[in-house]
Amino acid sequence: METIINITVVDREGTEHKLEAPTDMNMNMMELCKSYELPVAGTCGGMAMCASCQIYVLTNHVPLIRSEDEQAMLDEAWHVEDNSRLGCQIQLTKKLDGLKVELAPYVEEESDDDW
Amino acid sequence: MIETDIIIIGAGPVGLFTVFEAGLLKLRCHLIDGLPQPGGQCAEIYPKKPIYDIPGIPEILAGDLVDDLMKQIAPFKPGFTLGDPAIEIQETENNHYIVTTKSGIKHKARNIAIAGGLGVFVPRKPPVPDLKKYEGKGVEYMIKDPEIYRGKNIVISGGGDSALDWAHFLADGVANQVTLIHRSQSFRAHPDSVQKAMNMASEGKLKLLLDAEVKAINGNDHLSEIKIKSKTEGEITVTADNWLPLFGLTPKLGPIANWGLKIEKNAIQVDNATDYSTNREGIYAIGDVNTYPGKLKLILCGFHEATIMVQSAFKRIYPDKKNVLKYTTVNGVNGFD
Numbered sequence: 001m002e003t004i005i006n007i008t009v010v011d012r013e014g015t016e017h018k019l020e021a022p023t024d025m026n027m028n029m030m031e032l033c034k035s036y037e038l039p040v041a042g043t044c045g046g047m048a049m050c051a052s053c054q055i056y057v058l059t060n061h062v063p064l065i066r067s068e069d070e071q072a073m074l075d076e077a078w079h080v081e082d083n084s085r086l087g088c089q090i091q092l093t094k095k096l097d098g099l100k101v102e103l104a105p106y107v108e109e110e111s112d113d114d115w
Numbered sequence: 116m117i118e119t120d121i122i123i124i125g126a127g128p129v130g131l132f133t134v135f136e137a138g139l140l141k142l143r144c145h146l147i148d149g150l151p152q153p154g155g156q157c158a159e160i161y162p163k164k165p166i167y168d169i170p171g172i173p174e175i176l177a178g179d180l181v182d183d184l185m186k187q188i189a190p191f192k193p194g195f196t197l198g199d200p201a202i203e204i205q206e207t208e209n210n211h212y213i214v215t216t217k218s219g220i221k222h223k224a225r226n227i228a229i230a231g232g233l234g235v236f237v238p239r240k241p242p243v244p245d246l247k248k249y250e251g252k253g254v255e256y257m258i259k260d261p262e263i264y265r266g267k268n269i270v271i272s273g274g275g276d277s278a279l280d281w282a283h284f285l286a287d288g289v290a291n292q293v294t295l296i297h298r299s300q301s302f303r304a305h306p307d308s309v310q311k312a313m314n315m316a317s318e319g320k321l322k323l324l325l326d327a328e329v330k331a332i333n334g335n336d337h338l339s340e341i342k343i344k345s346k347t348e349g350e351i352t353v354t355a356d357n358w359l360p361l362f363g364l365t366p367k368l369g370p371i372a373n374w375g376l377k378i379e380k381n382a383i384q385v386d387n388a389t390d391y392s393t394n395r396e397g398i399y400a401i402g403d404v405n406t407y408p409g410k411l412k413l414i415l416c417g418f419h420e421a422t423i424m425v426q427s428a429f430k431r432i433y434p435d436k437k438n439v440l441k442y443t444t445v446n447g448v449n450g451f452d
């Protein structure tokens with residue numbers, strides 16, 4: 001049985017990355033990006049508590065319905081659009097074959113060198 | 116000047132456990148952390164979540180692990196400089212290092228263990244124009260002294276516990292007026308806390324602006340007004356002495372990047388074949404902050420790194436002293452007086 005699907009991630013510079021994603025490793029979109037060393041922090045480990053994994057969904061593969069926690073986090077995130085989702089809340093399944101997403105700007109972009 | 120054997124930068128689980136392993140070798144430690152409490156990510160990000168992969172402990176809450184580590188290291192009487200990030204490292208002529216914190220406290224030792232995890236926790240700042248211009252002039256991300264808001268007009272943004280807790284506190288007889296702005300109708304904060312805010316709003320103590328967002332801030336030398344976009348009411352202007360955007364903290368490598376260490380992908384390169392030393396002699400990096408081929412950012416890996424590292428620190432301090440591995444079972448834990 002084929003367990004690999006293809007997903008395209010557009011990074012913050014606009015470069016497209018074609019990723020082969022396993023559907024049998026219990027992975028989500030945030031983790032997939034990290035496994036390819038794309039610049040996604042995933043600070044909260046996938047608990048919908050940091051929004052560092054925000055992505056824009058560019059195809060019709062993923063329902064744009066958000067869980068309550070996810071919505072609450074996005075309510076405190078920036079650059080949120082109608083097609084925003086938290087990558088950590090999107091589990092990789094076969095249905096996502098062909099999905100295309102774009103990384104949202106950095107969370108800490110505005111947090112400068114003020115420590 | 117605080118003097119010790121090992122200065123540990125970062126009081127996360129790995130920094131804390133370093134004190135124990137150093138203590139077994141009779142080395143003293145002093146911990147520095149930018150956060151006001153010890154525990155690093157475990158305390159700041161997920162204190163109430165369970166961890167299942169600490170060897171021999173089937174399940175433990177992250178906060179409880181920190182408490183237990185604090186108990187475990189207590190006999191070795193570590194020093195703490197908390198709520199004060201380490202900013203600068205200077206080398207002295209006689210092979211010591213001096214670490215200076217933001218508030219200016221100086222610490223001196225032969226060895227430094229950087230256990231800085233993902234870096235210093237900085238406030239998440241909303242992308243509002245001119246934000247920087249008003250920082251410290253009305254815009255604040257952390258409340259250090261609530262008294263300075265007495266009698267003032269305060270606007271708070273955020274939907275988490277910290278935003279709501281401060282809204283309750285300041286609206287209860289401290290500030291002249293408190294307006295809480297949140298982009299939604301629902302909150303991330305604890306339901307009891309949300310109910311309290313609703314009650315205060317209906318009593319007229321707190322002004323709630325939901326489905327709304329701060330779009331611009333204005334003033335001369337100091338913040339004086341805030342422009343808000345509301346889904347229902349359109350553009351609103353509120354006069355304000357202070358705006359407190361309370362959106363939590365996010366880690367950033369921060370000052371560590373300026374210490375002349377080899378950095379790769381936001382982490383410090385170390386020699387994992389020997390002692391987790393960096394490119395600067397006597398400076399080690401352990402836990403989440405380091406990187407080497409095959410690195411895993413796990414607590415148990417950090418504990419191992421700390422244990423190996425203190426042996427090397429010992430040899431730097433006492434090059435000629437014999438030292439042998441002892442079991443705690445046989446020798447117990449002999450703390451410091």
Ligand SMILES: Cc1cc2nc3c(=O)[nH]c(=O)nc-3n(C[C@H](O)[C@H](O)[C@H](O)COP(=O)(O)OP(=O)(O)OC[C@H]3O[C@@H](n4cnc5c(N)ncnc54)[C@H](O)[C@@H]3O)c2cc1C
Nearest residue numbers: 045125127128129148149155156201231232234402403414
């Ligand atoms: C949600 C979540 C779940 C996790 N679950 C697990 C799990 O189940 N098992 C597991 O093994 N790991 C888990 N981890 C990872 C684990 O928490 C980290 O590996 C661990 O915290 C690393 O410890 P540390 O001491 O190296 O760094 P940290 O815990 O990150 O602590 C570093 C400390 O250094 C401080 N610091 C940084 N720079 C400076 C400076 N310049 N001056 C002063 N202080 C500074 C920071 O304020 C921080 O307190 C999880 C992480 C998250 C976020």
Ligand code: FES
Nearest residue numbers: 046048050051088
């Ligand atoms: S990883 Fe933190 S919200 Fe997704």
